[in-house]
Amino acid sequence: MKKLKKFFRKIFCCCYDQEVxxxxxxxxxxxxxxECGYKIQDTNFLExxxxxxxxxxxxxxEFAMLLAHVIHETGGFKYREEIIGLKDTLKAKKMYKGSCGLPHKSYHGRGLLxxxxxENYKKASLYLGLGDELLLHPERVAYNExxxxxxxxxxWTQVVRKKVDINNCQFDDTSRIINPIEFDNIIGNQQADHRRKIYQIAYRVLSNYS
Incomplete structure (x- = not known):
């Protein structure tokens, strides 16, 4: 019975045992x-x-969850900046405006997540001991490894971990924090499925290497 419960927990919850x-x-x-079908980019960056x-x-x-999210967000580490920010800066500025942003800067998605x-650029910058550097120069999040x-x-540590119990949550709980829109429509659901598949592959690979 215990084995059966564990099996269904893995299938439906996408939350595996916490092994150190x-x-x-x-x-x-x-x-x-x-295994996810991505081409290998910069191996030094992966290091x-x-x-x-x-x-x-x-x-x-937790390794598997975080890796799944960053691989999904970056297209297998191919992109370090949201495509809309590269194609249409004006639209990106409108989408990601905030009270503390500079009018001539765009605060669209950059970095592994x-x-x-x-507001997030400012918080991250202060947390990393950079003052307002990332608020003043948001492009550095994409260009500086x-x-x-x-x-x-x-x-991950200051937002995701504080909203869910990372050791007892389901993978989808973390997905809803990172991009809740993915659970609102069919196209979004496909993206959520993609994250989930990467997570399952990542967990299996890490288990095999243990």
């Missing part, structure tokens, strides 16, 4: 990307991602 895991490696990320993630995460399930809105990675970790 000290670190992930670049090669594991590469394996996950390949940096693994290094920074290892400082903040230490269990297999597509940090967006001026360190900021690209660390802003994602800021959002």
């Amino acid at each position: 895991r000290q670190y992930i490696t670049k090669n594991e990320i590469i394996t996950i990307l390949r 940096a991602i693994a290094g920074e993630f290892n400082l903040k995460i230490n269990n297999k399930n 597509m940090l967006s809105y001026p 360190e900021y690209c990675i660390k802003t994602a970790l800021w959002y």
Whole structure:
């Protein structure tokens, strides 16, 4: 009976047992990307991602969840900036306006978790000890690898973790925090399914490497 309950929990909850895991490696990320059908981009960047993630995460399930989100958001680490911001800056400014933003800057999604809105740029910047640097120069989140990675970790540890019990939540709970729109319509549901599939692959790969 216990095995049966565990089976259904895995199928329907997308939330696996919390096994302590000290670190992930670049090669594991590469394996996950390949199994998800992505081309490998900059391996040095993947090495940096693994290094920074290892400082903040230490269990297999949380590694799998975070990796699933950043892989989905960046198209397998191909993009570090939201496409709308590259194609239509004026539209992006209107979409992501806020009370503390500069009028000549766009605060569209950038970084591994597509940090967006001026308030979040400011909070992340202060948390990382950068003063108002990222508020004044939001483009640096896309161009500076360190900021690209660390802003994602800021959002994960300071926003996602504080809204759900990361050790007992379902994967979809974290998805709803990062992009709740994905649960509002058919197209969005397809995106949510995509995140979920990456998570399942990531968890399996990390389990095999354990």
